[in-house]
Amino acid sequence: MQRVVVVTGGFGTLGRAVGRVFSENGWKVALLDKAPAPDDANAAQLNAAWWRGGVELADLDAAQSAMAAAVEQLGKLDAVVNVAGGFRWETLADGSLDTWDLMYQMNVRTAATASKAALDYLADGARGGRIVNIGAGAALKAGMGMGAYTASKSGVMRLTEALAEELKDRSITVNAILPGIIDTPQNRKDMPDADFSRWVRPEEIANVILFLASDAASGVTGALIPVTGRN
Ligand SMILES: NC(=O)c1ccc[n+]([C@@H]2O[C@H](COP(=O)([O-])OP(=O)(O)OC[C@H]3O[C@@H](n4cnc5c(N)ncnc54)[C@H](OP(=O)(O)O)[C@@H]3O)[C@@H](O)[C@H]2O)c1
Numbered sequence: 001m002q003r004v005v006v007v008t009g010g011f012g013t014l015g016r017a018v019g020r021v022f023s024e025n026g027w028k029v030a031l032l033d034k035a036p037a038p039d040d041a042n043a044a045q046l047n048a049a050w051w052r053g054g055v056e057l058a059d060l061d062a063a064q065s066a067m068a069a070a071v072e073q074l075g076k077l078d079a080v081v082n083v084a085g086g087f088r089w090e091t092l093a094d095g096s097l098d099t100w101d102l103m104y105q106m107n108v109r110t111a112a113t114a115s116k117a118a119l120d121y122l123a124d125g126a127r128g129g130r131i132v133n134i135g136a137g138a139a140l141k142a143g144m145g146m147g148a149y150t151a152s153k154s155g156v157m158r159l160t161e162a163l164a165e166e167l168k169d170r171s172i173t174v175n176a177i178l179p180g181i182i183d184t185p186q187n188r189k190d191m192p193d194a195d196f197s198r199w200v201r202p203e204e205i206a207n208v209i210l211f212l213a214s215d216a217a218s219g220v221t222g223a224l225i226p227v228t229g230r231n
Pocket residue numbers: 008009010011012013014015032033034035036055056057058083084085086087105106110134135136137178179180181182183184187
């Protein structure tokens with residue numbers, strides 16, 4: 001029977017790559033995002049069986065109703081990949097304290113709400129369900145201007161560890177990827193002089209997530225896995 005994954009942030013660069021890699025490997029894919037669905041959205045272009053835009057995942061009610069709709073459409077839930085998130089670079093002196101709240105909402109709270117919403121449905125028992133979060137390699141030691149972002153990604157990493165312990169008896173694994181700089185159009189625009197070939201490609205991250213979602217990874221939980229290309 002085809003396995004079902006919900007990918008949050010599914011219209012973004014990494015989210016799309018995750019949807020594509022899971023689809024190519026026989027999964028049924030649902031995408032959720034705050035961004036509106038692309039104008040030209042169709043199943044082939046999005047590599048998804050179902051999708052919904054305009055979902056504010058920091059809001060628990062919105063997350064729960066979107067997750068319920070995904071399960072109703074696709075029949076069950078085997079894995080959730082929490083890709084939704086965002087980045088701001090800002091010093092404390094020149095920045096706004098609101099950025100700290102924004103980063104918390106975008107990165108920690110979206111992962112917590114989507115995971116909580118998924119707990120009612122995730123497969124447990126012999127096969128076990130899967131949650132994969134996206135932390136950041138940069139959160140292992142913050143650089144200048146990176147306080148709000150890395151604090152929030154550290155929160156994602158601690159959420160991953162705590163939830164992994166909480167869900168051990170349900171055989172649901174919870175792990176996080178810690179990407180380095182990803183080769184995205186936005187990063188190419190922001191850092192035009194960088195050597196893009198050293199950055200990790202979205203598909204390389206998606207392949208590790210696919211492994212974590214597979215039966216072969218049943219023994220891995222609470223892991224924070226750097227996937228950094230040649231950074
Ligand atoms: N790019 C990098 O170099 C890098 C490095 C390390 C970690 N990461 C992490 O990897 C993930 C994906 O990055 P990406 O480059 O693919 O980003 P992206 O293209 O901006 O995609 C992220 C998606 O998440 C959505 N989103 C943000 N806040 C949301 C919310 N509250 N509710 C629902 N959806 C929300 C965004 O919608 P809107 O566009 O409407 O906000 C966007 O569609 C993020 O968690 C990011 O922090 C990225």
